Amino acid sequence: MKLELPALPYATNALEPHMSAQTFSFHHAKHHNAYVVKGNELLEGSGIVANTLEELVKAAAKVGGALFNNVGQCYNHEFFWKSMKPNGGGAPTGAIAAKIDADFGSYDNFKKEFVAGGVGQFGSGWVWLVLDGGKLKIAKSANAETPLTSGATPIIVCDVWEHAYYLDFQNRRPDFLACFVDNLLNWDFANANLAKA
Numbered sequence: 001m002k003l004e005l006p007a008l009p010y011a012t013n014a015l016e017p018h019m020s021a022q023t024f025s026f027h028h029a030k031h032h033n034a035y036v037v038k039g040n041e042l043l044e045g046s047g048i049v050a051n052t053l054e055e056l057v058k059a060a061a062k063v064g065g066a067l068f069n070n071v072g073q074c075y076n077h078e079f080f081w082k083s084m085k086p087n088g089g090g091a092p093t094g095a096i097a098a099k100i101d102a103d104f105g106s107y108d109n110f111k112k113e114f115v116a117g118g119v120g121q122f123g124s125g126w127v128w129l130v131l132d133g134g135k136l137k138i139a140k141s142a143n144a145e146t147p148l149t150s151g152a153t154p155i156i157v158c159d160v161w162e163h164a165y166y167l168d169f170q171n172r173r174p175d176f177l178a179c180f181v182d183n184l185l186n187w188d189f190a191n192a193n194l195a196k197a
């Protein structure tokens with residue numbers, strides 16, 4: 001299979017004022033697209049056969065290097081776009097609400113741990129809500145790494161590379177992460193991932 005740049009699940013201005021159309025014009029149309037183009041170049045002649053993006057990530061992880069970095073970034077960004085929605089965030093709804101309380105003590109505590117995870121990822125990377133061994137946990141990953149390759153199930157992700165927030169928040173990564181949890185987090189997507197796990 002070939003990598004593709006997926007259409008965003010909302011208009012580029014739908015997450016304003018929290019994430020601007022200008023951010024999407026770089027982050028989706030340029031950064032994500034560059035991973036698609038480079039990834040396809042590197043996949044050509046690699047001999048990798050996969051039917052889904054998830055299978056492709058796992059196969060690319062065995063090769064590593066630039067091939068994994070570009071394929072991993074395609075998966076991570078696609079997951080990130082789906083992890084947000086207009087008027088998202090705030091206390092969880094659906095089946096995940098009770099699980100957040102059970103595994104983090106409370107929604108407030110989940111928010112504290114998710115923001116701390118994103119702030120604590122030194123340099124470029126990602127902060128994840130994952131299901132690991134039947135429990136919801138916070139996970140961090142550097143650069144293009146993803147918990148998919150270590151057996152955990154991704155539930156939600158936030159991009160903490162500077163390109164994700166610099167135009168809207170400059171250097172204020174903690175404010176960006178708090179805004180993601182308060183205003184953007186797509187609990188419907190989280191519930192769908194939990195149901196599949």
Ligand code: MN3
Pocket residue numbers: 027031077159161163164
């Ligand atoms: Mn990014």
